[in-house]
Amino acid sequence: MDRDQYVEMLKTKLDEWNAQIDKTEAQMKAASAEAEARYEAQLAEMKKHTAAAEANLKAVAKSQAEDWEKQQARFEAAWNDIAAGFRSAWSRMK
Numbered sequence: 001m002d003r004d005q006y007v008e009m010l011k012t013k014l015d016e017w018n019a020q021i022d023k024t025e026a027q028m029k030a031a032s033a034e035a036e037a038r039y040e041a042q043l044a045e046m047k048k049h050t051a052a053a054e055a056n057l058k059a060v061a062k063s064q065a066e067d068w069e070k071q072q073a074r075f076e077a078a079w080n081d082i083a084a085g086f087r088s089a090w091s092r093m094k
Helices: 003-029 033-062 065-091
Strands: none
Touching: 003 033, 003 065, 033 065
């Protein structure tokens, strides 16, 4: 996958995550006070991972083609860590 395809994939995934955050916020508004506190904690974690993913996306988008080839594994490892954290937070919401 070249850099531009990778950037598009990251953008798509971020859009999905933001939709999940919006859905969770809507569920939180309808939840009891106890559940609302749990939602808030998970939302904060999800937003933290989304912010990290956005920073990674910007770094990838700014990289030069030759840098992308050298750093692709590092970018992908960082993304995988961020994605795992988001999935973990999301799974605790269900």
